[in-house]
Amino acid sequence: MAVQTVTDVQAVANALIAQMQTVVSGGEQTVQMLVAAALCGGHILLEDLPGSGKTTLAKAFAKASGCDMHRVQCTPDLMPADITGFEMLQTNQNGTREMVFRKGAVFTNVLLADEINRMAPRTQSGLLECMAEGQVSCNGVTYGLPKPFLVIATQNPVELQGTFPLPEAQLDRFFMRLSMGVPTREQELSILTARQITDPLEHMQAVTNADEICAAQTVVRTVEASPAVLEYLLSLAQATRNHKGIRLGLSTRGVLAVRHGAQAVAAMQGRAYLLPDDIKTVFPAVCCHRLHASSHSLSDAKAAEKIVAELLQTVEVPR
Numbered sequence: 001m002a003v004q005t006v007t008d009v010q011a012v013a014n015a016l017i018a019q020m021q022t023v024v025s026g027g028e029q030t031v032q033m034l035v036a037a038a039l040c041g042g043h044i045l046l047e048d049l050p051g052s053g054k055t056t057l058a059k060a061f062a063k064a065s066g067c068d069m070h071r072v073q074c075t076p077d078l079m080p081a082d083i084t085g086f087e088m089l090q091t092n093q094n095g096t097r098e099m100v101f102r103k104g105a106v107f108t109n110v111l112l113a114d115e116i117n118r119m120a121p122r123t124q125s126g127l128l129e130c131m132a133e134g135q136v137s138c139n140g141v142t143y144g145l146p147k148p149f150l151v152i153a154t155q156n157p158v159e160l161q162g163t164f165p166l167p168e169a170q171l172d173r174f175f176m177r178l179s180m181g182v183p184t185r186e187q188e189l190s191i192l193t194a195r196q197i198t199d200p201l202e203h204m205q206a207v208t209n210a211d212e213i214c215a216a217q218t219v220v221r222t223v224e225a226s227p228a229v230l231e232y233l234l235s236l237a238q239a240t241r242n243h244k245g246i247r248l249g250l251s252t253r254g255v256l257a258v259r260h261g262a263q264a265v266a267a268m269q270g271r272a273y274l275l276p277d278d279i280k281t282v283f284p285a286v287c288c289h290r291l292h293a294s295s296h297s298l299s300d301a302k303a304a305e306k307i308v309a310e311l312l313q314t315v316e317v318p319r
Contacts, residue, residue: 003215006223010270012216013039015207019064023200024057025190026183033178033285034061034152036264038213039220042175042257043131043151045116045166045289052180054154058112059201065213066206067109067148074119076162080126084136085143101138106130109146109210116153117163124170127151131173148213168292175257176282177289216267223263225274228318232276233258236283239311240291246307248292258286276317284308 003012016035024031034057037044046054055071062069072083085104091097105111106127116124130136131151136143153174155166183191194200233255241249250258259274261282266274288304 003212003219006219006267006272007270009039009216009219009267012208012212013268016061016064019204019207020057020060023060023204024053025194026187027053027057027180030057030178030180032268033176033282036261036268036282037176038065038148038150039216039264039267040175040257040260041148041150041217042261043173044153045171045174045177046152046154046179047157047177048154048179048181049158050156052182054180055112055114056201057180058110058152058154060204061152062110062112063201063204064207065110066209067150067213068146068210069110069112070105070108071112071114072105074113074115074117074123076118076120076164078119078123080123083123084126084130085138087139099139101141101143103143104136106136106145106149107143109148109150111149111151113151113153115155117155117166119164121164121167124164124166128170128173146210148210148217171289172251172253174289176261176285178285220260220264220267223266223272223274225259225263229274229276229279230259232315232318233262233279235315236279236311239315240287240308243307243311246291246293250287250290254287254290258283261286280312283312 003009013035017031020031020035021028034044038061046057048054059069072078081104083104084106085102087099087101089097090100113119113127130145130149134145134147134149136145151174155163236258237250237255239249240246243249258279262274262278265278265281266272284305287308291304291307293303
């Protein structure tokens with residue numbers, strides 16, 4: 001299918017969500033936000049307790065989207081070259097030798113970085129260029145990554161032993177931070193039933209492909225925003241900067257991310273224009289992990305979510 005209008009984007013998004021929900025029970029909002037981030041080309045940090053379905057969600061998206069996926073199990077001894085690639089001396093059939101670049105795990109459409117906070121800081125920083133520029137530089141040569149390129153990283157927010165907290169620069173590269181949450185009793189029962197014999201992931205079908213995802217990303221950029229909606233977004237950003245509990249509020253990169261995410265939400269609903277509700281929908285997922293506390297109160301994600309919810313209630317919404 002040629003993706004040329006927001007109606008086409010809506011069809012692609014609905015197909016992705018429906019297919020992913022055959023595997024992921026519960027977390028409907030998380031699934032929708034993940035698809036929205038993918039339609040923006042944004043990277044995602046999945047932060048939740050072990051066993052909550054973070055890895056399953058990432059695999060479900062890769063299968064439903066028809067994209068290639070590589071998984072990296074992050075450990076302290078993982079080196080940057082293990083992820084980005086490296087040059088090695090190779091002997092050719094004619095006996096000559098030459099340096100050949102061996103591609104790393106990032107040369108894929110979806111990179112699943114499991115337990116990213118277990119990687120050493122030098123390895124975490126090796127992902128910065130990949131996430132920001134979509135490329136890898138090695139010995140003065142730049143290698144472009146496949147398109148689309150999406151990093152889905154997972155981390156456990158409660159276990160601190162043997163981990164390396166993500167630095168602020170790394171956190172800011174993540175478009176959204178999402179969590180799966182706790183399923184209801186009915187949802188957990190459906191999980192038990194569905195996985196009695198086989199894993200539902202094995203039966204998933206691709207409902208789109210990498211080219212359609214890239215085309216949808218282009219269409220999302222065309223969604224218009226009125227001056228009133230942009231002023232509302234700027235008022236929210238300014239409110240984070242003026243809040244007494246926040247030392248460093250939303251950055252300009254964060255403001256751009258909120259607008260882009262809202263464009264995706266609007267396109268997923270078949271609209272070519274933004275509403276204030278689109279801003280409200282994506283603001284917590286885009287904003288919370290970018291806030292820096294004036295005390296330790298925001299070290300807890302719940303505290304950040306509480307402040308953001310307060311701002312969404314107090315900042316005046318344009319009519």
